[in-house]
Amino acid sequence: MAMEVTFLGTGTSMGIPMIGCSCATCSSLDPRDKRLRTSVWIHYNDKHVIIDSGIDFRQQALEQRIPSIDAVLFTHHHVDHIFGLDELRPINFLQNKTVIAYGTAQTKEHLKRVYPYVFEGHNCSSDVLKIEYRIFDTTPFKIDDLEIIPIPLFHGELPVMGFRLGSFAYCTDVSRMPKESYELLRDLDVLVLGALRNSPHPTHFTLSEAVEEARNINAAKTYFVHMSHELRHKKMLQQLPVNMAPAFDGLKISL
């Protein structure tokens, strides 16, 4: 199935530039060094799916002219991945459409905590977000006729999810891959993989760890996301193996 993937954001949780930072990346004039929070928009047939709805979702939707949203796939519940959920309200009101959110049972508990008025109906406003939440575990499921294969990952000690859609896979916020997940990532055309920075971090792959994982997984092409200001686009392009590259906000790939 023909699928177009647009990178809505490729940055770590604080975004690049960081407020008040004057480092080479944060003050770079290369637009590829400006990174909103990590998320992708997948367009196939007439469906529009996003992976995570981060705090920048409104800005991303306006910049990339996303015409609608049918579904959100949640990797996990951290702020930079869920704070944009409420921004889907115009889809409810202007298009009279209920967005379907797919996530784990754990993510649902956190969404209920952050958005009680959405899940528990004690809303004081008629403008409240309307979503349908569908829980998945490790069993593949379908959106329309597109199969989604959940990929279990670890973000520090926190179990999070990646996704495989055909020959495309998306694994952000990861510091360890269970053995079984490698099996699910065979024969990919495109792998998207989190690579935070050069210095070690307890819950994210460094760039060199991510490169090693990418070599093991051996997709035809690997794009890195969730990058901090330690990583500058042009320098990464010069240093990375030819089948690996940093993604950048607005990059589109067709599969």
Add this chain to the structure above:
Amino acid sequence: MAMEVTFLGTGTSMGIPMIGCSCATCSSLDPRDKRLRTSVWIHYNDKHVIIDSGIDFRQQALEQRIPSIDAVLFTHHHVDHIFGLDELRPINFLQNKTVIAYGTAQTKEHLKRVYPYVFEGHNCSSDVLKIEYRIFDTTPFKIDDLEIIPIPLFHGELPVMGFRLGSFAYCTDVSRMPKESYELLRDLDVLVLGALRNSPHPTHFTLSEAVEEARNINAAKTYFVHMSHELRHKKMLQQLPVNMAPAFDGLKISL
């Protein structure tokens, strides 16, 4: 005391343009019709205070080149007023500064719900936000040598707070003013007042209700904020009394 106020955002909770909307305001080429979520930045002496930290805070801080933040004053806990709190982290890391958040006890409870890792210390990361939360009620308090007078307001049934700082007052998300609050708003140079739209809303003043309130309060100048796409900047300027105007993102006033 000399004080500069910058409007960081003047829009309602969905922002203007609304995602997917093609109305005259949402497709307007007038930059004053582009509204991020309502918030102001107050600069006096060497202190930087924001009222509310909405979901657009990072974008606002970068656009307006806010050099630092010393304090956040919270009006209430709704998503469009608190979701930017986590965006203050770079102030912690780059400037080694703990931001002081001032809010009611009720706002604190909601912040604890949304940001448990900040308030309860069960953070899995060294990058966690560091704030000091100070509860206020209706008693005036001071930031440095600037007196802050809380102004009790009602946002539907929800008690929320406005603030008076010298001859400037800020009252957003309001649909009813207790009698005692009018007393606190005498002899203002500048009043900022929420005015959602033309059609009635259960928790916000309409524009005509806000104009009536502004007439009663009788500040030298009133600026309206938290405006929906029903309100177009140029048209408001043509229709409003001479001492009232819509605010717009980036507008600066000196007091």
